[in-house]
Amino acid sequence: MAAALHAVVIHEAGDLRIDPIAEPVPAPDEAVIGIVYGGICGSDLHYWKHGAAGESILRAPMVLGHEVVGVVRRAAADGSGPWEGARVAVHPATPAQEHVRHPIDRPNIAGGGYLGSAARFPHRDGAFAHRVAMPTRMLRTLPEGIDLQEAALIEPASVAWHAVNRIGDVSDLSALVVGCGPIGLLAVAVLRARGARHITAVDLHERPLRIARELGADVVLQQPDAADVAAIDADVVIESSGSPQGLDTAIRGAARGGVVAMVGLLPSGPQPVQVALAIARELDLLGSFRFNDEIDEVIAALADGTLRIAPVISHVKRWRSAADAFAIAADPTVSSKVLLQFGKA
Template sequence: MPNALHAIVIHKAGDLRIDEIPEPVPAPDEAVIDVVYGGICGSDLHYWQHGAAGESILRAPMVLGHEVVGVVRRAAPDGSGPAEGARVAVHPATPVKEYVRHPADRPNISGGGYLGSAARFPHRDGAFAHRVAMPTRMLRVLPDRIDLKDAALIEPASVAWHAVNRVGDVTGSSALVVGCGPIGLLAIAVLKARGARHITAVDLHDRPLAIAEQLGADTVLKQPDDADVVAIDADVVIESSGSHRGLDTAIRGTTRGGAVAMVGLLPSGPQPVQIALAIARELDLLGSFRFNDEIDEVIVALADDTLRVSPVVSHIEPWRSAEKAFALAADPRVSSKVLLRFGSAR
């Protein structure tokens, strides 16, 4: 059917399909969005490769995708939210309104839903589709000067912004970023925008380190030895590799009394890292999970050119080439952020 809608659906590990879906039927507070770009996230790759992303286990087919931007096709029936034709980014979280023990300013850890997440069952479908209905509270209108390709990085840049928030004010600080995948690269961009004095980037491959330099890294290290790592002596560290070796490097590269934001998603289970060293140096090891209202700060920083993200995009692939795009995104030697293109801006 030439006018049928399609979505990128994960059925089980290694089983990624393009499935036909019905037209979205919006609730009164939902707008219908024509999706233009969707960025492939590390969690999307985990579902594809392993059938799980950390503790979130795939139990049924699920539409992937939470890094999406597009154009409002139909405004919400109740009159809330952006008007038809507005270009929008999506905040993919649905916080739990009533939850216990967590401060009101941390809804990201409330246990709520997230687009394209198997954390709960039934799973919450994502937005890798031609058209989706989205609650207007999730939508952020984009200033005209932000290109939609850059806007497709707003969600992961917000994750990086939140990670930097976790380690505190970085003005004048020395910083280390371990792992230069898309989140690590965006963390470098955020650290630069927020006044870090010196940024060191560590990765296993040449290509991401070259991009790290474009984004403002002052020193890049490929597979550094123990002496190199200890000599870094960074005030703040963003661990974005999602591996126990990367976390070990982060701990050893942090100065006494420093802080490590752990944003990389490690596999479930025990991890062999230098916890004794973290204790002796009195390091702050801080979990960093998704984000809250940082998305609004990211949009402002993109609009005023404080934050530069365009070098992070390496490939744009048509939605029909989803499996090729996922394979590209899974190989850090040849790619960084891979975007799927579903449509065009009006």
């Protein structure tokens, strides 16, 4: 008898369970993926802690997880997509079904679905499970040589890569990264890979700053004062803390005429922002939300060794220890990216 399948399911705030699930039944254009690793994202933590991620409010039990990699266990019946046995990363976005006016080259802001998201109802289950059926358009075959644990960071690294794409060419520019959670750390790695001349990283805690150094930050500052922030004078800034204080640091640390890419999701509602200073310095404040095809650029950069991101991984826990893994992931003083392991390659 085949072993029962299980998934990591959030029922309500504080109620995370390991639930049995049925064997997936794929549509003709879907492959069955044996999930090997899944990274715990900030949105997963928000659903666990608060029953909501921003304005996406949990209304029914939902399988979590969108940062996943695995192996094709059954290829799609229609012949599309990768072959059985291929190692794959997953692009978790689903194109919007209804028309929302947006630039054609930026479908990430069109309001489509996302794995493990409560933005719509019924919710879109995620992929923290042993086996899941995935449309082949979501799958990216991994070249040989990319470690599968490191590949579990491809989705969040694509978020960081998209933020740099929003800024443009960063080669030979000075950069500031505010907030060294997983996305901030990956932003440091991407900026280094993309040729930034000098990178400063800022965080509240000492541990993530050590990792930022390992990933290529030239200067790290723990809770800098106003004078230290003003002295940074960075050409480009990535704000990844998702806090008003972090955005304040980003604006104050930017050079006149500089660019600030806002990746961290601030709480809903009005926020205190140094708009007058941004105007006086003619700063460009750019929103940056998820990503588009940057996942392919990230995979290529990992394959040729341009991008190095493995130091961001701090813990790997078996799926049965999901509750412990979530608690670890919620504490930035002891962890950065925590992976759940569901199977073997």
